[in-house]
Amino acid sequence: MKVVVLVKCVPDSQLARSLVAPKWNMKRCDVSEIVSELDEYALEEALRLAETHSGSVTAVTVGPARAVKAVETALQRGAESGVHIMDDALAGSDVVATAVVLSAAVRRLCPDVVIAGMASTDSGTSLVPSMIAEMLGWPLLGCVDEVLTDGSVLRVRRERDHGLEVLEASMPVIVTVTDRASEPRFPSFRTILAAKRKTIHSWSLSDLGICSSEVGWDAARTSVESAVERPSRGAGHIEKDEGHGGIRLAEFLLERNLL
Amino acid sequence: MSSVYVLIDRPHGEVSEAALGLLTLAGQWGDPVAIVLSERASDEGCDRDSAGIEPSEMVALSRAGAVEIIVARPVGVSPESGCVVHSGELMTDAATAALSERRTAAELADVVLASGTPEGREIAGRLAVRLKAAVITDVVALLPVTSDSGFRVKKTALADAFEVIVRSTRRAAVIVVAPEVASAVWAKTCETAVFRDVVPRVRPLKCPLRMGTSAIRVVERRARDMSERPDLSKAKVVVAGGRGTRGDFTSIEALADALGGATAASWAAVSAGWCSADRQVGQTGQRVSPRLYVAAGISGSVHHRVGMQDSQVVVAVNKDPDAPIFGIADFGIVGDLFTVLPQAVEEIARIRGRIGT
Ligand SMILES: Cc1cc2nc3c(=O)[nH]c(=O)nc-3n(C[C@H](O)[C@H](O)[C@H](O)COP(=O)(O)OP(=O)(O)OC[C@H]3O[C@@H](n4cnc5c(N)ncnc54)[C@H](O)[C@@H]3O)c2cc1C
Ligand SMILES: Cc1cc2nc3c(=O)[nH]c(=O)nc-3n(C[C@H](O)[C@H](O)[C@H](O)COP(=O)(O)OP(=O)(O)OC[C@H]3O[C@@H](n4cnc5c(N)ncnc54)[C@H](O)[C@@H]3O)c2cc1C
Numbered sequence: 001m002k003v004v005v006l007v008k009c010v011p012d013s014q015l016a017r018s019l020v021a022p023k024w025n026m027k028r029c030d031v032s033e034i035v036s037e038l039d040e041y042a043l044e045e046a047l048r049l050a051e052t053h054s055g056s057v058t059a060v061t062v063g064p065a066r067a068v069k070a071v072e073t074a075l076q077r078g079a080e081s082g083v084h085i086m087d088d089a090l091a092g093s094d095v096v097a098t099a100v101v102l103s104a105a106v107r108r109l110c111p112d113v114v115i116a117g118m119a120s121t122d123s124g125t126s127l128v129p130s131m132i133a134e135m136l137g138w139p140l141l142g143c144v145d146e147v148l149t150d151g152s153v154l155r156v157r158r159e160r161d162h163g164l165e166v167l168e169a170s171m172p173v174i175v176t177v178t179d180r181a182s183e184p185r186f187p188s189f190r191t192i193l194a195a196k197r198k199t200i201h202s203w204s205l206s207d208l209g210i211c212s213s214e215v216g217w218d219a220a221r222t223s224v225e226s227a228v229e230r231p232s233r234g235a236g237h238i239e240k241d242e243g244h245g246g247i248r249l250a251e252f253l254l255e256r257n258l259l
Numbered sequence: 260m261s262s263v264y265v266l267i268d269r270p271h272g273e274v275s276e277a278a279l280g281l282l283t284l285a286g287q288w289g290d291p292v293a294i295v296l297s298e299r300a301s302d303e304g305c306d307r308d309s310a311g312i313e314p315s316e317m318v319a320l321s322r323a324g325a326v327e328i329i330v331a332r333p334v335g336v337s338p339e340s341g342c343v344v345h346s347g348e349l350m351t352d353a354a355t356a357a358l359s360e361r362r363t364a365a366e367l368a369d370v371v372l373a374s375g376t377p378e379g380r381e382i383a384g385r386l387a388v389r390l391k392a393a394v395i396t397d398v399v400a401l402l403p404v405t406s407d408s409g410f411r412v413k414k415t416a417l418a419d420a421f422e423v424i425v426r427s428t429r430r431a432a433v434i435v436v437a438p439e440v441a442s443a444v445w446a447k448t449c450e451t452a453v454f455r456d457v458v459p460r461v462r463p464l465k466c467p468l469r470m471g472t473s474a475i476r477v478v479e480r481r482a483r484d485m486s487e488r489p490d491l492s493k494a495k496v497v498v499a500g501g502r503g504t505r506g507d508f509t510s511i512e513a514l515a516d517a518l519g520g521a522t523a524a525s526w527a528a529v530s531a532g533w534c535s536a537d538r539q540v541g542q543t544g545q546r547v548s549p550r551l552y553v554a555a556g557i558s559g560s561v562h563h564r565v566g567m568q569d570s571q572v573v574v575a576v577n578k579d580p581d582a583p584i585f586g587i588a589d590f591g592i593v594g595d596l597f598t599v600l601p602q603a604v605e606e607i608a609r610i611r612g613r614i615g616t
Contacts, residue, residue, distance in 0.1 A: 013561060017417050024423065038543070095394060096387065118377075118543070122417070125396040126377070130347065130384030139474045140347060143377040145536075155478065159536040160377075161545075162270050166479040173474075179526065179543050180536060221393035225424040227416070233568055233587040240580070241594025246602020249574065252590045254610055256572055258496070258518075258551050 001055030001151065004111040005046040006102060006129075007039045007074050009067035010122040017122070023092065023217070024224035026122055028066075035070040038117035040184035042177045045147045046115045047078050047185070053151055056080040058109055062090065062101050068200060075195040076187040082200040083109070089205060092217030099131035101215065104208040106136060113154060114174040118143050129176045139169045145180040262327075263289040266354060266373045266382060267320070271482075272298070274316045277374040280441035282323035283448050285372050286455065287401050288410070293325040293459075294357050296350050297332045308463045317461070323445070324455035329357045331466040346475050347381030353466045354382065355389050360464070369431040370410060374438045383433045392431035399440050410434070418542060418565040439546045442492065483537060489521045491538060496520030496551045499540055499567070502527040503556020503577065503596060508534070510600035511555060517604045518551070525557045541566035555596040559584025576600065 011017050012032045020027045035043075046057045059074030061067050062085045071082035085101055093101075106114055119126040133140035144156035144167075155168045156175060187195075205212055213219060239248065253259050263285040267278040274295070285291035297311030309317055309330050320328050331353030358369055369390060373379040375397065387394035395412055402411040402424070410427045412434060448454065491497065496518040500511040502525065515522045524534035526541055540547055542562040552570035557563060559575070559582055567573070568587055575588035576596045585591045592599050 013418065017420070019416065019421055019423070095384075099384075099388070121542075125394075126380045127384040127387070127394060127396065130381040131388050133381075134351075134385040134388040140381055141475070142347070142381050160270075161483075161537045163480065163482040165477065165481075168476045168478050169474050180530060221387075221427060221429045222395055223426050223428055225411070225426055227421050227423040230415075230420060230422055232420075233573070235586050236589035236591070238575075238580075238585050238588065238591035238593065241592050241599055244602075245576070245592040245594040245599040246604075247606045249576070249590070249592055249599065249603040250606035250610060252574070253518075253551070253607070256551075256589075258572065259607060259610060 001049060001053040001113070001149070002109070002111040003046045003050050003055055003057045004106060004109055004114045005039070005043050005057055005059050005074060005079065006114065006116040007043065007059050007061050007070040008036045008117070008120045008122075009033050009061060009063050009070040010036045010120055013037065013121045018229070019224075019227040024227040025092065033066050033069055035073045036117055036121045038119060038121060038177075038179055039070070041179055041181045042115045042117045043074055043077055043079070044182050044184040045175070045177050046113075048182065049113065049115075049147060049149060053149065055112075058083060058111070060102065060105050060109070061085070062098060064091075071200050072195065075198045075200070076192050077185060078191055079198075081198055083203060084200055085203045085208070087205040087212070087215075089212035089216045092220060093215045094220040094222055095125050095127045096131060096221060097215035097219055099128050099135060101205070101208065101210060102128065103132045103135040104210055105203065106132065108208065112171040113149075114172070115147070116174065116176045118176045118178045126176075129174055133174045136172075136174075139173050141167055141169055141173060141175045143176055143178050145178055146182075147175055147177070261289045262292045264292050264294055264354065264358065264369070264371045265325070266350060266371065266379065267293050267295045268374055268376060268379060269295070269316075270376075273313070274319055275374070275442075276445045277376075277436075277438045277441035279319055279323040280444035280446075280448070281372045281374060281436060282320065282325050283444050284401055284436065284441065286324045288370060288404060290326045291324050292327045292329065292357075293320050294329045294331060294354050295320070296353050297330050308461045310463075321457060321459045322454040323448070324457060325459045326457055327460045327462060329462050329464050331357065331464045334465050334467050347378055347385060348475075349466075350378070350382045351385040351389070353464065354386055356466050357464055358390070371433045373433060373435050374441055375435045376438055379438075380435060383435045387433045390431045390433070391429065392433050393427035393429045394433040394435065395425050395427065396435040398434050398436045401434070418561055419568070437546070439492065439548070443548075446493075483535065486521075488515060489519070491521045491523055491540075491545060491547060494521035494547070495549050496553075497523050497540070497547055497549045497567075497570070498553045498555070499523035499525065499557060500528055500534075500555050500596075501525035501557030501563075502531070504528065504533070506531060506533045507597075510597060510604070513604045514553065514600050517607045520549070520551070523547070525563050554584050554588075555600060557584055558582045559587065
């Protein structure tokens with residue numbers, strides 16, 4: 001079974017992030033870039049599928065030179081090979097352009113299953129996977145908590161606000177995985193060493209037969225006019241419990257008319 | 260005025276409040292047209308134009324301002340085939356059929372509003388590809404349309420830390436509104452009781468299926484047992500517990516009951532299996548903004564805060580004085596939740612007894 005996992009390189013969401021004028025794109029800084037945390041769950045499901053069905057995992061990313069880190073991370077966890085799609089013309093791409101590039105890569109790799117995160121942790125539109133599904137004419141099983149297969153059909157379980165669903169689809173299919181799926185594994189010394197011997201293919205737009213006018217700032221269907229930081233909520237009154245903490249809490253609620 | 264199409268979702272087999280809020284919002288840009296997917300396949304025999312949609316739902320759609328209701332009924336799928344009726348592909352097919360039928364020279368722009376649920380996002384993505392449309396997510400407000408600026412909206416970005424004004428550079432746009440914002444719009448409409456009450460035109464639409472819709476099969480579907488406590492998204496008071504509860508939610512539940520509120524949880528508590536997923540507040544859970552949010556045994560990571568920082572009053576109880584949750588709390592107690600919460604419940608009962616409520 002051939003599995004492709006899509007991994008995006010993003011600024012660490014635990015650190016301060018900002019948007020910069022004039023085009024209001026993300027401020028990037030090489031040191032704080034990591035693989036989008038939610039893509040780690042996608043990677044884990046991909047590895048489990050491949051392990052139980054003697055398959056292989058290829059990790060794919062689109063982004064500038066530093067984005068290769070996302071693929072390297074995947075190789076260290078056990079993915080077999082990697083693809084890094086990089087081209088100067090890609091700067092400023094919107095979701096459609098990103099999906100055009102990734103769907104071309106998927107077409108070229110011909111996998112049985114594509115697994116993506118439920119959303120990136122930076123722009124977080126959650127649209128890229130459904131656009132790829134539409135461009136390829138594939139079904140999408142979105143926001144699933146578990147992926148299983150008998151080798152011919154894919155079976156997923158997902159929990160929604162209104163209940164639980166178990167769904168099946170034939171392959172090829174694209175799946176997005178939530179952070180309720182299995183805990184992502186850590187790399188081991190052995191897998192980190194093994195990763196050094198694996199190849200990362202570097203593809204440009206022309207390798208994928210994509211014209212540079214289809215992507216980047218000029219092709220973007222949206223443009224950002226302005227961005228302002230929202231004022232953050234300040235702290236109020238904090239006190240240590242000296243034995244009457246619960247009473248103080250109730251008094252506060254009474255004072256604020258919340259009882 | 261031109262039409263603004265609204266994708267109506269019916270998660271429990273009933274039109275959602277968010278969908279009604281979207282119709283209200285759509286009125287700011289044009290004539291709202293509702294696209295609803297009927298569960299009754301069109302080859303099941305056509306009795307009414309609105310077959311498969313409850314009369315009460317049709318009333319709600321018209322009160323929310325729909326000038327036209329397009330009832331799409333799939334051709335060639337029956338419930339027995341096990342096809343997912345609410346599959347993204349089916350709704351995308353319905354919307355495509357509805358729009359392509361209506362695209363005339365007079366209608367220069369196509370605007371479609373969707374709710375930012377997982378299904379809503381799938382449909383938005385697929386539809387934007389078909390319509391060659393711009394697509395903007397996490398939208399919190401529609402801005403007035405000026406002659407040549409295109410459609411402009413306000414969205415939030417980077418875990419709500421930024422508010423961004425975005426413009427579509429295409430004539431066609433798919434606008435994905437944050438579901439909690441759309442629901443709040445409808446709640447406000449209901450409060451002020453100013454309904455548009457137009458008499459909508461109802462139009463049935465046979466919707467032929469494209470592609471591999473039937474490639475997705477439902478093996479099992481189990482509805483969630485509804486809790487007796489108020490619904491998390493609507494509750495005026497929310498009491499949330501995290502890893503600090505060590506799985507014992509008794510005092511969280513007791514305080515929620517004392518305050519007539521809903522219980523909620525952090526990701527850590529959900530992922531440990533202590534609470535069901537629909538209780539999770541935060542980036543990958545729900546966003547809530549009640550009058551009062553109590554966080555107990557929750558550290559207050561950026562991912563949790565994004566789901567509750569718009570609450571009117573935040574109260575935190577945590578053993579660790581350096582927990583980030585205190586940075587956004589109006590009132591905080593540094594202490595053990597297992598002693599502080601039960602004492603608060605007792606005191607609330609005492610105060611209520613005293614003031615006689
Ligand atoms: C703050 C902000 C807001 C934005 N809002 C919009 C908007 O409303 N509309 C719009 O058209 N554009 C928007 N953009 C641009 C858009 O985010 C980028 O085009 C981005 O490359 C793709 O979208 P995403 O990160 O939201 O992906 P998502 O759809 O959220 O990602 C889901 C999954 O797809 C895969 N994936 C996504 N991107 C990549 C990649 N580069 N490489 C490998 N796998 C990937 C991953 O598995 C990921 O988990 C925004 C950008 C920013 C910075
Ligand atoms: C992309 C992404 C999305 C995420 N989405 C979400 C989300 O939607 N929602 C969410 O909640 N998290 C989310 N997370 C996880 C988040 O980063 C934190 O890991 C999580 O919120 C931690 O939960 P917690 O506060 O319960 O646990 P911890 O961070 O472990 O905090 C437990 C707290 O309990 C306190 N405590 C312990 N014992 C007691 C006691 N007896 N009395 C009082 N206090 C006590 C401790 O001092 C500590 O502060 C996401 C993470 C990522 C990467």
